[in-house]
Amino acid sequence: MADDSELAARDRGLSSLGLLMQLGGTVFASATIVCTFTSLIGLRGNAGDMLVMLFILGLCGVRSMFHRQAGTDLLYGRRGFGVTEAPQDYLAGVRRYVTIAFIHTVVVGLLLWGKYDAPVSAVVGICAGLALWPAVLAIVLQLPAFKPFKTEMPATEDKGFEGASILMATLGGIGVCSTTVALLVMLQTREFLMHGPGLLMRLALIMMVIRSFIHLQAGVAGLRETSVERSVELANRYASFGVITSFCAGGALLLLSMATALNVLALAMVCALVWVLMTWPLIIRRFFSDRQFSDLVAGDTAPTHRRARDAGLSGLGWLLVTSSVLVMSLVIPSLVTGHGIAPFGYTKLLSFAGVDFEHSSWWTVGFVLLQAWAGVELIRMGSMHRAVGTLYAIAGAVVQIYLFWPVLDTLWHDSDSISMAVIVGSLARMLALPVATLILVNRRLAPTALARFRTRKP
Numbered sequence: 001m002a003d004d005s006e007l008a009a010r011d012r013g014l015s016s017l018g019l020l021m022q023l024g025g026t027v028f029a030s031a032t033i034v035c036t037f038t039s040l041i042g043l044r045g046n047a048g049d050m051l052v053m054l055f056i057l058g059l060c061g062v063r064s065m066f067h068r069q070a071g072t073d074l075l076y077g078r079r080g081f082g083v084t085e086a087p088q089d090y091l092a093g094v095r096r097y098v099t100i101a102f103i104h105t106v107v108v109g110l111l112l113w114g115k116y117d118a119p120v121s122a123v124v125g126i127c128a129g130l131a132l133w134p135a136v137l138a139i140v141l142q143l144p145a146f147k148p149f150k151t152e153m154p155a156t157e158d159k160g161f162e163g164a165s166i167l168m169a170t171l172g173g174i175g176v177c178s179t180t181v182a183l184l185v186m187l188q189t190r191e192f193l194m195h196g197p198g199l200l201m202r203l204a205l206i207m208m209v210i211r212s213f214i215h216l217q218a219g220v221a222g223l224r225e226t227s228v229e230r231s232v233e234l235a236n237r238y239a240s241f242g243v244i245t246s247f248c249a250g251g252a253l254l255l256l257s258m259a260t261a262l263n264v265l266a267l268a269m270v271c272a273l274v275w276v277l278m279t280w281p282l283i284i285r286r287f288f289s290d291r292q293f294s295d296l297v298a299g300d301t302a303p304t305h306r307r308a309r310d311a312g313l314s315g316l317g318w319l320l321v322t323s324s325v326l327v328m329s330l331v332i333p334s335l336v337t338g339h340g341i342a343p344f345g346y347t348k349l350l351s352f353a354g355v356d357f358e359h360s361s362w363w364t365v366g367f368v369l370l371q372a373w374a375g376v377e378l379i380r381m382g383s384m385h386r387a388v389g390t391l392y393a394i395a396g397a398v399v400q401i402y403l404f405w406p407v408l409d410t411l412w413h414d415s416d417s418i419s420m421a422v423i424v425g426s427l428a429r430m431l432a433l434p435v436a437t438l439i440l441v442n443r444r445l446a447p448t449a450l451a452r453f454r455t456r457k458p
Contacts, residue, residue: 011153012145013314013379014090015160016167018074019283020322025068026279030272032061037268052115056108063097063104070097075287077153090153091146094137101134125336129329136325158308159291161231163315165222168238168284170319170436172216177429179208204252207245214238223312228292235288242281250274310381313389316440317378320392323433324372327364334361367399374437386441393438400430 039053073093109127112118140146156163183205218234250270257266374392377385404427 010156010309011149011160013163013310013318014074014146014149014153015156015287016163016312016315017318017322018071019164019167019287020318021071021074022068022283023071023280024322025064025066025071027276028067029061029064030276032057032064033272034265034269036061037265041263041265052111056111059104059107063100066093066097066100070094074153076290089150091141091150094141098134098138098141102131105130105134119337121337122333125333128336129332132329132332133322133325136321156308158312159228160308160315161222161228161288161291162308162312164235164284164287164312165219165231166312166315166436166440167219167319168215168235169219169223170316170433171280172212172219173432173436174429175212176209176216177432179205179212181429183209200252200255204245204249207248211238211242211245214241232288232292235284239281239285243278246274246277246281249277310378311443313378313381313385313440316437317375317380320371320375320378320433320437324368324375328368328372331361331364331368335365363399363403367396367403370396370399378441389437389441393434393441396437397431397434400434401427404430 036057070093077090078092113123218238222231253270374389377388
């Protein structure tokens with residue numbers, strides 16, 4: 001990822017990577033909580049297996065929290081024992097996470113091989129998938145372009161706002177597709193909506209759709225606005241509404257669980273969902289508010305805000321890289337063992353996540369490698385970043401449609417309105433990232449635009 005262009009961002013997009021690592025760490029931690037309660041219920045009466053499984057899941061939870069903390073350190077630095085000490089060693093959290101992740105991978109591999117007598121190929125495939133992301137981060141830490149960030153994280157001209165806006169616009173578009181499909185499907189189940197919990201779920205989904213549109217609007221506006229104050233205002237509005245909708249969705253699910261079969265697993269799932277839904281709004285609020293506050297404290301000495309040299313595309317690059325690593329970590333076991341996780345009944349579910357087992361896994365590998373290449377070029381902002389990004393957007397969209405075709409074909413034969421809604425929404429969600437890449441890498445920019453605080457008239 002060595003720089004070969006003056007367009008590269010000063011921080012190499014690490015602020016966007018920090019946001020993504022905070023979000024990913026929380027999502028993985030919440031999934032660990034649900035898996036823990038599921039294991040407690042499923043392994044009831046088998047104390048030996050339960051202790052081993054709790055130990056493995058406990059390590060997974062520790063790894064997830066170090067993952068989140070690594071993202072926090074990238075954004076705000078690691079402070080000493082004194083409250084007033086300046087941030088230092090922005091990459092310390094990433095180094096700790098890499099160490100913890102490799103230890104977790106080795107321990108899981110040993111337990112699978114020694115305790116559960118798993119085949120060597122399965123152990124190697126699973127460990128390779130678990131070690132892929134920390135290996136990528138370890139390589140990044142060793143690159144000359146990233147070593148100077150250990151003691152100082154240079155601020156970009158726009159404080160990283162445009163990169164964060166790109167993440168918000170892209171994730172907001174995916175959220176709009178997903179929540180709209182869920183709402184349309186629920187509207188077709190009229191008998192269910194006649195009951196109180198069903199009505200609350202419908203209202204909660206309507207609020208989630210509105211939340212996604214506000215999320216998308218805040219991201220798109222952040223790409224067009226030159227006013228820092230306006231960007232912070234829109235981010236805070238999304239964050240406030242996001243927290244409210246998180247509790248509303250959790251309350252609706254809790255009442256629905258009480259009306260059907262309330263148990264410990266249902267409560268764990270509700271708590272995990274609320275935690276995940278609240279995480280991203282709070283992350284965004286702190287990110288925008290912290291950078292606005294630093295400028296307010298600096299006063300007249302604060303640097304003038306301009307559009308970043310990379311126009312936030314390094315943030316899109318890290319989104320492409322993290323997405324490709326996530327998919328590849330699921331595909332690697334399939335490549336090593338020949339069947340991977342498909343026999344466990346998750347083939348269709350993983351198809352919605354962009355992982356295909358109906359065709360050869362090498363189709364997915366090709367798509368992932370193309371996506372990762374586009375991400376690396378956007379982080380470097382090399383001379384080919386626009387061409388490679390466009391190639392990924394077009395070819396990636398075609399490959400995604402081809403890989404998703406078995407699911408589309410299955411749903412198409414069931415021609416009711418629910419199936420049609422799922423077809424359109426799922427396809428739009430899967431194409432959101434390639435389409436966003438195509439638009440963003442080819443948009444016309446005004447690099448000299450200034451971003452200033454607005455002054456209110458008395």
